[in-house]
Amino acid sequence: MKNSYSKNQACKLQSGTKIVGKWHSHPYQIIRPLGAGATGSVYLAESAQGRVALKVGMDSMSITSEVNVLKHFSKVQGQILGPSLLDVDDLVTPEGTFPFYVMEYLKGTELTEYMQNKGAEWLGILMIQLLGDLDRLHTAGWVFGDLKPDNVLVVGPPARIRWIDVGGTTLIGRSIKEYTEFYDRGYWAQGSRKAEPSYDLFAVAMMMINCAYPRRFEKQGEKPLLFLKQRIEEKALLLPYKDVILKALQGKYTDAVEMRKDMVKAVSKSTSYKHIPVKEKTKKNVQKQTKSSRKSNKLKKEKKSSYFIEIFLLSSFLLLAYILYLFGQMM
Template identity: 35%
Template sequence: MNLPNLEKGHRITGRWSKKHYTIVRPLGRGGIAGVFLAVDLHSGVYVALKISQDLSSLTREYTIMEKISRKGFCPRVYELDDCSIKGENFNFIAMEYIPGITLKELIGKKVGMAEALSIAGLLAVILNILHRSGFIYCDLKPENIIYDRRKGKIVIIDFGGAVKKGEGVLEFTPVFDRACWGIGSRRADERYDIFALTILLYILLRRRVPHPSKEGIQQILSYARKSKLRIIEKGLLMKYRSMKDFFTELNSLKVLEREKTIRKRYDRILNPLCIVSISIFISLLLITLKKMGF
């Protein structure tokens, strides 16, 4: 399957909509599609164009994104059309361009427990909405998760791998694929996404990316047990029935972590005060004892 190499200034014209877009720069490239930043010449708005010759994949992605984009957790889709590029026929989705940083850029940086749980919680909410719509995301990974600077929220991009519940997984990344870890199948169910989200939580906390070809799942489970993070153990062993159950436990952990943080803050404030109070008490006691002739 050919992927177009488009330079800055190249014009794309929709065959049916007759809309014109000018390419600004490439944004990413996968196995079956290329994504480009472009300008809608009619509105002057920046858009992301996903271009491919795989019409069925783009149609599925467009349908899913159109259903859930109203919730605000993924880019809005504007149109699905086809065009001619250098004499070849291609299909494309024009969608909202989300400026921001990907979660991949956070890996290796210090992310606290509370932050990691919050990120995982937000992703669990998004994935639960997708699951309720009858689809499984299947290809969760840091580069598909963006923090939208404009709106101050997390969004998921690239729904090319999403399929209906019960279908076979079409696109996956080995690190987040339970089958590569020898845990389960590549049949799309809620536990498939829960496993991937659990691995992502582990990566945020450990600041390292594990790989199934270099280590076994037991090493991650060992970390979970030592750290008393049962949510990681249960997520990897697929003990949660649904993403909602996973989120509920995440939320309870967030509350506990928040309480722990508050206690630490109070300790930092109160401990010096206690030391001062004890010092004053001892000083007064010594003065009193001296006056009494001791």
């Protein structure tokens, strides 16, 4: 085997490297890196069952903890919260033995990218689904911890959020073991880093803000909450959810179910029809129109208006049907 990893680089694997598990003897060929975190590196790999995501770690305890979380996810009846766990083994190298696990490779789009050119209702729909998943996670006794767009993907159709990295998942009551400042309530002086449902709900609010500000921003001034409120009010995408986001930022939700209910109400309001008036023509053009042409244009406008109303009603019906479908999947 090609020596393409080192202890100091968390067992860095090069594209084309072939590895075989010590205990199960399952072979894998590395295609490319997918990402790296505090507990290890994730790679896209080819296996006998097809493409998989393979995470190699430095610390056996951290990897064991993540494996246990994935096992818990698989026990949630009727719901798939994270990627399916496929294999757990050790990689023996001249530099030492590294623990690794293999999981389902999820192909999708990063949340902030997916939300580009999408309507506000889509942000609400995806957050409703995410909050349903978080409720199941919290009920099982865990907090996601490092919840951010980088750790989720939108897959489908139908569009659905799936978790792809559970490295920050922490038992409720303990200290958050992994976090990213922008989504961390401690950074924004809005609470502690104790693992509790409200910690994840704060991160959900910041994920929504991140969808409106893909490049993120840093804390400014001595009143972080006021600063965030101003940023929310500057983006049309966030206005339908302003009250929900602010409540989550202030820790006013005790569980995901409560926030989800308010999000459902906000989505129903965000889909209400708003008439956008057509620009008036200049006086010069109006004066040139004959009586008959005015009548003809009027009929065309009426037909066009009727057409758009029909399209709107159909779109609203389809959106409502999709929301009901998602609720059915989350029950």
